[in-house]
Amino acid sequence: MELKRKAGHEASPEIRREGEIEYLVFPLLEAGGAARHLVSTRLGGVSRGMFASMNYSYMRGDDPAAVDENYRRTARLFGRTPDAFVCSDQTHTVNVRAVTEADAGKGVVRPKDYTDVDGLVTDVPGLILSTLYADCVPLLFVDPVKRVIGCSHSGWRGTAAQMGRVTVEKMRDVYGCDPSDILAAVGPSICGDCYEVGKEVADTFAALFSRPPYSGVRLEELLREERGGKFRLDLWRANAEILLAAGIRREHLAVTDLCTCCNPEYLFSHRASRGRRGNFGAFIMLNEV
Ligand SMILES: [Zn+2]
Numbered sequence: 001m002e003l004k005r006k007a008g009h010e011a012s013p014e015i016r017r018e019g020e021i022e023y024l025v026f027p028l029l030e031a032g033g034a035a036r037h038l039v040s041t042r043l044g045g046v047s048r049g050m051f052a053s054m055n056y057s058y059m060r061g062d063d064p065a066a067v068d069e070n071y072r073r074t075a076r077l078f079g080r081t082p083d084a085f086v087c088s089d090q091t092h093t094v095n096v097r098a099v100t101e102a103d104a105g106k107g108v109v110r111p112k113d114y115t116d117v118d119g120l121v122t123d124v125p126g127l128i129l130s131t132l133y134a135d136c137v138p139l140l141f142v143d144p145v146k147r148v149i150g151c152s153h154s155g156w157r158g159t160a161a162q163m164g165r166v167t168v169e170k171m172r173d174v175y176g177c178d179p180s181d182i183l184a185a186v187g188p189s190i191c192g193d194c195y196e197v198g199k200e201v202a203d204t205f206a207a208l209f210s211r212p213p214y215s216g217v218r219l220e221e222l223l224r225e226e227r228g229g230k231f232r233l234d235l236w237r238a239n240a241e242i243l244l245a246a247g248i249r250r251e252h253l254a255v256t257d258l259c260t261c262c263n264p265e266y267l268f269s270h271r272a273s274r275g276r277r278g279n280f281g282a283f284i285m286l287n288e289v
Pocket residue numbers: 190191192193194259260261262
C-alpha cells in the first residue's frame with residue numbers, strides 16, 4: 001500500500017510483516033531488548049466491511065468471533081495467547097492503572113473489573129498492555145533500566161490533561177523509574193494538517209502552552225488559526241513537548257510520521273471514515289529476563 005508519510009520526522013515507525021499481518025514498530029523502543037511492542041495496521045485480520053480487517057473493538061458492532069481471532073493472531077506475534085492481554089477502558093481520562101498478574105486476560109478472555117482507565121503500566125513480564133485508537137494518540141513507554149513499560153491513550157482531552165506527564169509520574173512513583181531512562185514514542189494518530197478543532201479546544205491548548213513548563217514552546221508551531229474561527233492542532237508536537245517537559249530526553253523520544261486520517265485504508269481513522277470504522281491497537285509487553 002502506498003503510504004503518505006510526513007516529512008521532517010526522525011525515529012519514525014518501521015513496517016514489519018508476518019504472513020498477511022503488517023504492523024508498525026519504533027526501533028528506538030527496542031533498545032536493550034527489554035520489551036516488545038507493536039502498533040497494528042488494518043492488514044492481516046479477519047474482520048469485514050468497515051472493520052476490515054484487524055479490528056480490536058468488541059463495542060462497535062463487529063462479529064465478536066472475528067475480534068477474538070484478531071486478538072489471537074496478535075498474541076501470536078508476541079509468542080503468547082489471548083489470556084496475556086490486559087485492556088484499557090478508555091473514556092478520555094488520565095487514569096493510569098498499575099497492572100499486575102491478577103489482571104491477565106481482562107478485556108479479552110475475561111471481563112474488566114475496572115472502568116475509566118486510559119493508561120496502563122506494569123513491571124510484570126509477559127502481559128500485553130493493550131490500548132485502542134482511531135485518530136487519538138498512542139503513547140508508548142519502556143524503561144529498560146527498571147524494566148517497566150506503559151501505554152497511554154492521549155486524545156485532545158488526554159493531551160490537554162498531560163497524559164504523557166501523568167504516565168511518566170506513575171512510572172516514577174510506583175516503580176521508581178527515572179524519567180531520563182525512559183524511552184517513549186508518540187504513535188500513529190491524526191496529524192496537525194488534518195486535525196481541525198474549534199475555538200474552545202484551541203483556547204485550552206493556548207492556555208496550557210503559554211505557562212510553565214511550556215512557556216518556551218512557540219504556540220504557532222502547534223496551533224494554526226484558519227478562517228472561520230477554526231484551528232489546526234498538532235497533537236504530535238503537543239504530546240512530544242509534554243513528554244520532554246516530564247523529563248524524557250530528546251534522544252529517547254520517537255514521533256510518528258504516519259497520520260491515520262492521511263492513510264485511512266491503512267489505519268482506522270474516525271475523522272476520515274466519519275465514524276464508520278474499527279479500532280487499531282498499540283500493544284507492549286515486557287520480555288522475560
Ligand atoms: Zn493527516
